[in-house]
Amino acid sequence: MRVATWNVNSIRARVDRVADWLERADVDVLAMQETKCSDEQFPTMPFLAAGYDVVHCGFNQWNGVAIASRVGIEDVAVGFENQPTWSSSPDVEAAAEARALGATCNGVRVWSLYIPNGRFVGSPHYAYKLEWLAALRDTAQKWLADDPAAQLALVGDWNIAPTDEDVWSIEAYEGSTHVTEPERTAFNAILDAQYSDVVRPFTPGPAVFTYWDYTQLRFPKNRGMRIDFILGSPALAQRVIHAEIVREERKGKGASDHAPVLIELA
DNA sequence: ATGACAGCGTGCCGCTGA
Numbered sequence: 001m002r003v004a005t006w007n008v009n010s011i012r013a014r015v016d017r018v019a020d021w022l023e024r025a026d027v028d029v030l031a032m033q034e035t036k037c038s039d040e041q042f043p044t045m046p047f048l049a050a051g052y053d054v055v056h057c058g059f060n061q062w063n064g065v066a067i068a069s070r071v072g073i074e075d076v077a078v079g080f081e082n083q084p085t086w087s088s089s090p091d092v093e094a095a096a097e098a099r100a101l102g103a104t105c106n107g108v109r110v111w112s113l114y115i116p117n118g119r120f121v122g123s124p125h126y127a128y129k130l131e132w133l134a135a136l137r138d139t140a141q142k143w144l145a146d147d148p149a150a151q152l153a154l155v156g157d158w159n160i161a162p163t164d165e166d167v168w169s170i171e172a173y174e175g176s177t178h179v180t181e182p183e184r185t186a187f188n189a190i191l192d193a194q195y196s197d198v199v200r201p202f203t204p205g206p207a208v209f210t211y212w213d214y215t216q217l218r219f220p221k222n223r224g225m226r227i228d229f230i231l232g233s234p235a236l237a238q239r240v241i242h243a244e245i246v247r248e249e250r251k252g253k254g255a256s257d258h259a260p261v262l263i264e265l266a
Numbered sequence: 267a268t269g270a271c272a273g274c275g276t277g278c279c280g281c282t283g284a
Contacts (some may be wrong), residue, residue: 034283061282117283213284217268222268
């Protein structure tokens, strides 16, 4: 079974490209992030036409997560237990954002995750990011405590570069989000909860990235960041026989600024 | 060739992204 994650940066702007890649890459399950639309606006038809069922969680033009599968989608969960809430302004009541969607596909529990960006160090959004990661860690730890043999995949855009090798220049990110010690500690806490990065062993660095800014020729110069990850529970991790970052999909006009990340399970 | 931001709506600027 082939499972992938991709921050698509608007599904409406890229649905043909995504559906085309699903078929070409022989993907069974794709978790998407940053669909940037409501459930009503989500383009379901191209997925159905390609042979995939799809579930989506989106409230407005921000965030948005989805899972497409051609091997079944069961027990869909919108958000996770104790997922922190966010309010965009003082007159708007805080609510859970469209950043987490879970579904079981052919025995694998997949969570499509879009971790908050953090904006700038010390901002309310940065505190929210750290809270969000801590809550995810606690809940994900419970999932494994309840069933140590569970096949769990926590996949998506983590908005963290866990090591200095995961950015094209650590100097360029000095003082920025994504590389700070608290963010890295929060990410490592999930690894400590027995989830492992199942892609890195197949795609060692340095200079191996999943995201490249649209500006300043960052992609052709390979000045990117590794921030999209597939973290697997022990039972899932031991099934991984291949993994890759599909740089080809970052090329050309109309590409997302992220590349898909793909694993193959025995 | 991989090539000098992109997508969205309260829309033609401002916000978000990282």
